[in-house]
Each structure stands twice: as C-alpha cells, then as structure tokens.
Amino acid sequence: MRKIINEPENIIDEMMEGFISAHARHYEKHPEVNGVISKHRRKGKVALVIGGGSGHEPMFSGFVGKGLADAAACGNIFASPDPNTIYETAKAVNSGEGVLFVYGCYAGDNLNFDMGEEFLNDEGISTAHVRVWDDVVSAPKERLEDRRGIAGDVFVVKVAGAACDAGLSLEETVRVTEKARDHTYSIGIATQPGQLPGLDKPIFELGEGEIEYGMGLHGEPGIKRTTMRPADELVEILYQNLMEEAEINAGDEVCVLVNSLGSTTLLELSIVYRKVGELLTRDNIRVYDSDLNHYCTSQEMGGFSITLMKLDEELKEYYNAPCYSPYYAKEEAQK
Amino acid sequence: MIDKLDPKQVKEMLIYTADKVIEQKPYLTEIDSAIGDGDHGIGMAGGMLKAKAKLKNQEYESVYDVFADAGKAMLMSMGGASGVIFGSLYLAGAKGMEPKRELTAADLTVMMRRSLEAIKERGKAQPGDKTMVDALEPAVLVMESAHAQGLPETLRAAETAAKQGMEDTKNYVAKFGRAKSLMERAVGYQDAGATSVWLIFQGMREYVEGK
Numbered sequence: 193m194r195k196i197i198n199e200p201e202n203i204i205d206e207m208m209e210g211f212i213s214a215h216a217r218h219y220e221k222h223p224e225v226n227g228v229i230s231k232h233r234r235k236g237k238v239a240l241v242i243g244g245g246s247g248h249e250p251m252f253s254g255f256v257g258k259g260l261a262d263a264a265a266c267g268n269i270f271a272s273p274d275p276n277t278i279y280e281t282a283k284a285v286n287s288g289e290g291v292l293f294v295y296g297c298y299a300g301d302n303l304n305f306d307m308g309e310e311f312l313n314d315e316g317i318s319t320a321h322v323r324v325w326d327d328v329v330s331a332p333k334e335r336l337e338d339r340r341g342i343a344g345d346v347f348v349v350k351v352a353g354a355a356c357d358a359g360l361s362l363e364e365t366v367r368v369t370e371k372a373r374d375h376t377y378s379i380g381i382a383t384q385p386g387q388l389p390g391l392d393k394p395i396f397e398l399g400e401g402e403i404e405y406g407m408g409l410h411g412e413p414g415i416k417r418t419t420m421r422p423a424d425e426l427v428e429i430l431y432q433n434l435m436e437e438a439e440i441n442a443g444d445e446v447c448v449l450v451n452s453l454g455s456t457t458l459l460e461l462s463i464v465y466r467k468v469g470e471l472l473t474r475d476n477i478r479v480y481d482s483d484l485n486h487y488c489t490s491q492e493m494g495g496f497s498i499t500l501m502k503l504d505e506e507l508k509e510y511y512n513a514p515c516y517s518p519y520y521a522k523e524e525a526q527k
Numbered sequence: 528m529i530d531k532l533d534p535k536q537v538k539e540m541l542i543y544t545a546d547k548v549i550e551q552k553p554y555l556t557e558i559d560s561a562i563g564d565g566d567h568g569i570g571m572a573g574g575m576l577k578a579k580a581k582l583k584n585q586e587y588e589s590v591y592d593v594f595a596d597a598g599k600a601m602l603m604s605m606g607g608a609s610g611v612i613f614g615s616l617y618l619a620g621a622k623g624m625e626p627k628r629e630l631t632a633a634d635l636t637v638m639m640r641r642s643l644e645a646i647k648e649r650g651k652a653q654p655g656d657k658t659m660v661d662a663l664e665p666a667v668l669v670m671e672s673a674h675a676q677g678l679p680e681t682l683r684a685a686e687t688a689a690k691q692g693m694e695d696t697k698n699y700v701a702k703f704g705r706a707k708s709l710m711e712r713a714v715g716y717q718d719a720g721a722t723s724v725w726l727i728f729q730g731m732r733e734y735v736e737g738k
Contacts, residue, residue, distance in 0.1 A: 268566070268570070268606055271607035272608070274606040276602075277606070300606070300607040300610075303650065304610065304611055388564075390569075395565065
C-alpha cells in the first residue's frame with residue numbers, strides 16, 4: 193500500500209498541522225500537545241473531552257464541535273495519548289464545571305486517561321469518564337468491561353455532547369452518557385486489512401477471498417473466518433449475531449449507523465443498509481434515524497460495522513439536539 | 528566491573544540501555560506484530576529517545592532523580608499501555624525515595640520491587656497474564672535473594688530470570704491488550720512487553736560489566 197506521507201516519524205505532527213489549518217474556522221491546536229480544541233466551545237458547562245489513538249479519522253478529532261466534544265486528545269497511530277496530553281487538553285477546555293471523558297475501552301486508553309484524570313483531580317478539577325464498549329463480540333456479556341469501543345463512539349459522543357451542552361451537572365452527564373453507552377451495540381466484519389503508515393506490512397492478514405466476522409479495528413480477531421459472500425448474506429449473519437447480544441426487542445426504536453472501516457464505499461454501505469433496514473422492519477423494530485458514513489476507520493481496512501442505539505425519550509431528546517463539526521452534523525430534527 | 532553507581536553512572540547506564548532498546552526496535556516490532564498491533568517497538572524506541580534527551584544535559588545529585596526523570600519523560604510522551612507501564616518501571620520505584628548519591632544492588636532491588644507493585648496495581652496484571660509482569664516479577668524475586676552478591680551478579684541473575692519469564696509468556700493466553708482476543712491463538716508467541724523488560728535488564732547488566 194502506498195501511503196501519501198513524508199517522513200514516517202512526522203506523520204502525527206504533519207497530520208495535526210494540516211487538519212488544524214484546514215479547519216481553522218472551527219479548531220485550534222493546543223500550543224504544547226496534540227489536542228484539537230473547538231474554537232466555539234461554551235463556558236459554564238461540563239467540558240467534554242474525547243480521545244484515543246490516531247489513525248481512525250475522523251474519529252476522534254472530527255467529533256470536536258458545537259454540541260459535540262470540546263476537545264480531543266490525540267495519540268500516536270493506534271496508541272492512546274499520554275497522560276500529559278490528556279491533562280493539558282482537558283485543562284484548556286475546563287471552565288469550572290468539571291470534565292467528562294469519553295473514549296473507547298482499551299487497556300492503553302484506560303491507563304492513560306485514568307492518570308490524566310488523577311493529574312486534574314490533584315489540581316482540584318472534577319472529572320468523570322465513560323468508556324465505550326459497544327463491540328458485542330469482543331467479550332461475553334459477563335465481561336462487559338472487557339469489550340472494546342468501535343463505531344458506537346459516534347452515538348455516545350453525540351449524546352454526551354448534547355448532555356453537556358444542555359448544562360447538566362457532571363453527575364447527570366455521566367448518567368445520560370452511560371445510558372447511551374449501555375443502549376449501543378455494534379458488530380463489524382473485515383474484508384481487507386489496513387496498513388499503518390510507516391510500517392511495510394498490513395496490520396493483519398486475510399487470505400484471498402477471506403473475510404472475518406467480528407474483527408476489531410486494529411485487526412483483533414473476531415468470531416469466525418470464512419469466505420466472501422453476497423452482501424445480504426453477510427448482513428444476515430452479522431445482524432443475527434448482533435441481535436443475540438443486543439437488548440433490543442420488537443416495538444423498540446433505534447438509531448442505525450452503518451460505518452465503513454476505511455475503503456468500503458458509500459455504494460456498498462447503502463447496499464448493506466438496505467438489508468439492515470429490511471431485517472429491522474421484519475423484527476418490528478422502528479428506525480428513528482440512520483446514518484451511512486466513514487466515521488470510525490482503520491486506514492484502508494475493508495469492511496463495515498453496524499451499530500444500533502436503542503432510544504428512549506431522554507436519549508431521543510439529546511440525539512436530536514443540533515450539533516456541528518466539519519465531519520458530523522445534525523440539524524434541528526424534523527418532527 | 529562496577530558495584531555501586533553514582534548519579535553520573537546511573538545516567539550513563541540508562542542512556543546505554545535506551546540505545547539498546549532503540550537498536551532493537553525492528554525486533555520488538557516483529558514480536559508485537561505477531562499477536563499485537565506492531566507498535567510496541569515504535570513506542571519503546573520513541574520513549575527511550577525522549578528519556579535520553581531529558582537525561583543528556585542534566586546533572587543529578589540523587590541516583591533516584593535520574594530514574595524518575597527518565598520514567599517521567601517516557602510516561603509523558605509515549606502513550607499507549609506501554610507508556611504508563613514502562614514509565615512506571617523507572618518512575619514509580621524512584622518516586623519518594625530519600626535522595627542518595629550512590630546506588631547499590633540492594634537499592635536497585637528495592638526500587639524495582641516498588642515499581643513492580645505499582646505496575647501490578649495500576650495495570651491490574653498478575654503473573655501468567657502474558658504481560659511484562661511475567662518478566663519483571665521473576666527478575667525482582669531473584670534480585671531479592673542475590674543483591675548481597677553485588678550489582679553485576681544481581682543484574683546477571685535478573686537478566687536470566689527476565690529472559691526465562693519472557694520465554695514462559697509463550698505458554699500463556701493473553702489477558703490484556705490486543706492479543707487478549709486471540710485467546711489460545713496467542714499461545715506460542717512471546718509478549719513484546721516482557722521482551723522489553725529483558726532488554727532493559729540486559730542493558731543494565733552490560734553497562735555494569737563494562738561491556
């Protein structure tokens with residue numbers, strides 16, 4: 193895979209520079225660390241800080257914006273940001289009401305964000321965190337906290353952003369964000385590996401014509417490796433596995449995200465959604481809103497994930513709140 | 528052969544060790560690529576470069592300050608699980624120690640024990656979880672019985688135990704990180720973090736032996 197880069201060791205710095213200057217209207221960079229900060233952040237509310245390894249763009253930096261995160265702490269490729277980056281980024285956007293962190297549940301992120309929080313707490317800044325663990329095949333139900341965060345980040349960050357924007361207390365933003373997290377379920381499929389810029393080998397290997405159900409964003413093995421099938425068959429198997437884990441029943445209302453892992457196109461995502469919608473209708477689950485996009489990627493990895501967030505009145509209200517970033521926006525909802 | 532280290536020698540030893548890890552970046556990458564996501568070598572080499580840069584132009588009064596500064600530089604720059612864990616390897620044991628102008632085998636042993644406990648506490652890893660603890664814990668245990676025999680002998684024993692611990696990780700199923708989801712498919716491969724622990728003890732041993 194040919195990567196459009198200069199020197200591999202400068203990838204993150206150069207990406208930051210370009211990303212910030214392209215979006216100078218919305219973003220500024222923390223002067224010392226790799227933190228993307230919203231220029232339009234409001235004071236007098238809980239600050240929402242998200243973050244994680246780079247390489248999954250537009251997650252996380254592209255989810256900084258109005259009604260979304262106030263800042264994102266960005267790590268190296270596929271590696272959590274260090275505690276200082278987290279601390280400095282959060283400190284820059286804290287306005288006295290405390291800081292809520294939302295990030296994917298991975299060993300490295302958990303360790304670094306915990307330490308970043310300790311530094312903030314030492315200075316008397318209140319903090320809390322919600323770890324996203326939507327990938328239903330990454331661990332059994334009994335070990336929820338071992339599950340990984342994937343594209344479900346999108347819905348959880350959306351709701352968290354709205355809850356913070358509504359002026360809720362830190363405690364209340366945690367309750368609402370945890371509810372969004374606990375109502376969000378995802379499953380993915382990989383059709384082709386991605387490659388880290390600067391390394392000459394793909395992250396994982398898939399044989400010619402092979403696919404893997406449930407594979408993670410960093411090539412973490414999934415539940416089953418098999419041969420390529422038509423889209424409808426892939427979706428049926430994924431949907432079945434997802435619904436076995438998700439607590440979603442007939443009569444429920446959901447938001448749907450079909451997310452490309454990188455190289456899978458909107459054309460394909462549309463074909464996937466066609467079948468997802470059909471299965472949801474069959475099961476008498478109402479689609480409140482749906483989204484087809486490249487939000488949580490792994491370089492040019494092939495494949496997609498399906499995310500469902502079960503709604504209740506409260507989540508619907510926060511989901512409907514308008515928000516804007518150059519990569520994610522919600523208008524005033526059409527009633 | 529050196530039996531006690533002054534702050535300047537501790538600094539030289541850590542720089543020597545850093546160079547050793549940096550040199551082994553491709554090897555660590557290869558090991559991590561088998562069951563992790565291949566970034567351990569990049570992370571360790573990056574952290575060691577920062578540690579070197581921090582130590583290079585500093586003069587130290589206490590041997591513990593050298594370790595603490597190196598650890599802090601790693602912790603504050605690397606990111607990923609290894610940033611916190613390997614930063615703590617140098618920092619956690621040295622933090623809060625009474626300043627000292629020389630480091631004996633007994634001092635290093637106490638420091639490493641404190642680091643081990645902090646790492647286990649923070650990372651929630653136990654021996655057998657296929658992590659760096661599998662190399663560090665046996666190394667600390669042998670240091671505790673060998674330190675009366677002086678620094679070179681203590682570090683020789685630590686390196687041997689760390690290496691054995693690293694080899695033993697081949698038999699384990701991973702409980703953390705990205706190898707966790709591989710379950711029994713990770714068996715047969717050694718843990719990259721345990722490999723780094725071995726390299727670090729090897730670096731220290733070579734320095735005190737004057738190699």
